[in-house]
Amino acid sequence: MIPEDLKYTRDHEWVKMEGGEAVIGITEHAQKELGDITFVELPETGADVSKGDGFATIESVKAASDVYAPVSGKVSAVNEELESSPELINRYPYGQGWICKINVDGDPGAEGLMDAEAYAQFLEENEQ
Amino acid sequence: MSVCSENLKKTALYGKHIEAGARMVAFTGWCMPVQYSGIIEEHLHTRQKAGLFDICHMGEFYVSGPSSRADLDRLLTPCMARLEEGKGRYGFMLNGNGGIIDDLIVFRTGEEEYLLVVNAGRVEADKRWIRRHLSEGSEFKDSSDETAKLDLQGPASPGILSEVIGSEEVKRTGRFCFSRVSMEGVPVMVSRTGYTGEDGFELFFPVEHAGVLWERFMSFDDVRPVGLGARATLRMEKGLSLYGNDIDEEHTPLEAGLARFVCMEKDFTGREALLSSEPEIRLTGFVCEGRRAARKGYNVIVNGSEAGEVTSGGFSPSLRKGIGFCYINREFSAPGQVITLIDAKGKVEIRAEIKAFPLI
Structure with missing residues (x-):
């Protein structure tokens, strides 16, 4: 199930625009690939991030991987619950497992972001 | 896939x-x-x-014949004289420098027959070494397949x-x-x-x-x-070493803290090297401060200086913390020693404490 109201990156992050604020997380596909998530390094609130930057790290039992910023702006909130319960990302990747919010600089720019249908197709192409 | x-x-x-x-x-x-x-x-x-x-990938060798016991005593670190039929021992096959060619279990399956259970990734290397060092009175059979x-x-x-x-x-x-x-x-x-x-x-x-x-x-x-x-x-x-990570040809069983699996009362390949060297480093465990785990290859830092290297690392589901193994200068290998683990890029820094095995 790929939520219709979100936008997606090729690195399997999702973005939900709420006014000038972008909520960011990783997709169901990404959490499944990572397996049991054991630790999340969150960005600092107030930090400036540029689109494409590795701004958070997610560790699973097997390995560590970076999360890339899908938009540019200032981090306005982080999901502190992940510090003690990183498995929320496994369980609710599109809900309680959100990672952070970014106050977007100007136009968020849909460049490089896919809608649900395009993301579904992207996943299908990469399965093969 | x-x-x-x-x-x-x-x-x-x-x-x-x-x-x-x-x-x-x-x-x-x-x-x-x-x-x-x-x-x-x-x-x-x-x-x-x-x-x-499913552990079908591991290797199984049979060594048999009138000189099998003497040959294996020379090739392996456990004492064959004490190995009764129906029993097995954990131990090592060492090179001339005392480095570990493989860790294995040797079972005595008959009066003059032994089964060696070896690591999947070492089957070919082990086979070459064993064949080269067996005498004429021993027969070798690779039963892995x-x-x-x-x-x-x-x-x-x-x-x-x-x-x-x-x-x-x-x-x-x-x-x-x-x-x-x-x-x-x-x-x-x-x-x-x-x-x-x-x-x-x-x-x-x-x-x-x-x-x-x-x-x-x-x-x-x-x-x-x-x-x-x-x-x-x-x-x-549980502090069990993995070949290729924690033990290898570059490290001896003494450095790995596994001397109890080496019978020094007999002659075997690598014994001289073990007797003549004083290990300067030691394989030991560590437990990280939190959930973040150090991984293989991270540097071990003590008082601002490099003191060792992580050989295995990951998340412990039982402790809900990062755990791992490292080789560390002997002087810092005592349980309770505080260490810092840093990745190659210097971006990740994890505090941890040395702990004796087992880690849980």
Whole structure:
């Protein structure tokens, strides 16, 4: 199930625009690939991030991987619950497992972001 | 999955893994299941009940003949004179420098016959070394391709095995002993050994019966299949070394803290080197401050200076913290020593404390 109201990156992050604020997380596909998530390094609130930057790290039992910023702006909130319960990302990747919010600089720019249908197709192409 | 389409070997249970929804990965030339339901769940299930592992990739060699005992005494670190028929010992095969060519279990399967169970990734290297050093009175046979190996591990495994072969047989099979039994009409060598730190068994039998015995054990409610991911976290928590990570040809059993598996009262390849060297580094465990785990290759820092290197690392499902193994300068190897673990890029910094094995 790929939520219709979100936008997606090729690195399997999702973005939900709420006014000038972008909520960011990783997709169901990404959490499944990572397996049991054991630790999340969150960005600092107030930090400036540029689109494409590795701004958070997610560790699973097997390995560590970076999360890339899908938009540019200032981090306005982080999901502190992940510090003690990183498995929320496994369980609710599109809900309680959100990672952070970014106050977007100007136009968020849909460049490089896919809608649900395009993301579904992207996943299908990469399965093969 | 695509990772398995390249020239990787598949075990006889490949189809069973796919059926069970396993994620497959490449491991020392084999396509192996890394996880089924999830590494943490599989790990905890093995600690609480029983896990079933496909270990068909490991190597099995037979060495037999009138000079087999003397040859193996020279080649391996356990004392063959003390190894009775029906029993096994853990130990090493060393090179002339005392470096570890492989770690293995040697079982005495007959008056003049021994079974060596070796690491999958070392089968070829071991074979070359053994063949070169056997005398004429010994015969070598590589049975790896014909032999299936299943591990049943966890506190529920004696009860489960009792239902299959009877409780008398299970009771008779003490730690590091083996029995020859029949399961579903299949001749099986079952040893009370394993790589999880739990009570459990390793089963050796002709590979064509792998599917039947897999299904037999899977029919128990308390048994779940467990992949290499949990095998790694299980062995790390109990301080069991992994060849290629924690031990290798560059390190001796003394450096690895495994001298108890070396019988110094006999002559063997590598003995001179062990006697003449004073180890400056030591393999030990560490527990991280929090959930973040250091990984293989991280530097160990003490008082601002480099003092060692991480050889294994990961998340401990039992402690819910990062754990791992490192080689560290001997002076800093005492339990309680505070260390800092830093990745190659210097971006990740983790505080940890040295702990003696086992880590849980």
